[in-house]
Amino acid sequence: MTRPIGYYVHHHGAGHRARASAIADHAEGRITLIGTHLAGQTGKHPFVDIPDDRLDPMFDGRDGGAERPSALHYAPLDHDGIRRRVSAIARWIAEQRPALMIVDVSCEVAMLARLASVPTICVRLGGRRDDVPHLEAYRAATAIVAPFAQALDDPATPNWVRHKTVYAPGLIDRVATTAVDPDSVVVVGGRGGSAIDGAMWARAAHTTPDRIWQIIGDCPPVVDPPPNFVRLGWVDDAPARIARAAIVVGSAGDGVVGAILAARRPFICLPEDRPFDEQRSKAAQLAAAGAALLCDDAATADWPRLLALAERLDPEAQAALDDPNGAARLAAYVMALADGEH
Secondary structure (H helix, E strand, C coil): CCCCEEEECCCCHHHHHHHHHHCCCCCCCEEEEEECCCCCCCCCCCEEECCCCCCCCCCCCCCCCCCCCCCCCCCCCCCHHHHHHHHHHHHHHHHHCCCCEEHHHHHHHHHHHHHHHCCCEECCCCCCCCCCHHHHHHHHCCCEEEEHHHHCCCCCCHHHHCCCEECCCCCCCCCCCCCCCEEEEEECCCCCCCCCCCCHHHHHHCCCCCCCCEEEECCCCCCCCCHHHHEEEEEHHHHHHHEEEEEEEECCHHHHHHHHHCCCEEEEEECCCHHHHHHHHHHHHHCCCCEEECCCCCCCCCCCHHHHHCCCCCCCHCCCCCCHHHHHHHHHHHHHCCCCCC
């Protein structure tokens, strides 16, 4: 009898849930998703909803603990949600006896699973993650998964971490091939970032009257916008709009980058500040691979020139960083590892 596989889903960002669902879609019903606020987010896949571990609704990932052990990122004291969360995960492990736990992402949950005698796969995001908590979680893991191509890895990543890593790009919801609107520029704001500066993008639209600028995300109203400037707000079909765009302008977040690479669309990358230099590292590697143009200051950029340069990017450079079968390949690897075949 095959044993189940647990998949811990971090509660920040839709990208974690999308990765988990993409892998679970190919895992023959063996994966149970474990996380907070998963109801209605997991499709047909079984899930365990666990208590929230945040200190408050404006949680920024810091616990304020001066005496926190160096092997932990987040360990606030006397937090009932964390006590009940740890208990729920440990109870599921005791009852279900999983063959494997995939942890996306939490050094603390990875260590909890290891302490509970469960082999772990750590999902490793981009950037420079060579601090003690990350390295110790990776050392304790049976394997590491990076949801991006090896060429996008940070140059400072230790060799032993690279050797332990399975690189798995393409873990996204893919859309069917569609006709491209030759005049469109789609600006994509990530849900993890700040509000979009609509006035700045309206100025960019003014300088390129032959283009239609479509803004996806949290963009406040703009006074007297040009006719080629369209605020779309949050949309449910962002990957499809990206696939139809002549050019995409966006951050270096996993979801945005994955959708652009899958659609092979010209990409102007505006990395945002993130912990561990995640987006700036990825943007630099995308530019080095010829898969994107890097723009450090959108407010002062020469947009007519940048758009013209973006259209000359070779889509084969993006193809080299994508795997249309990435989710199926990774699911096969995970199930083989769970069954002792690796």
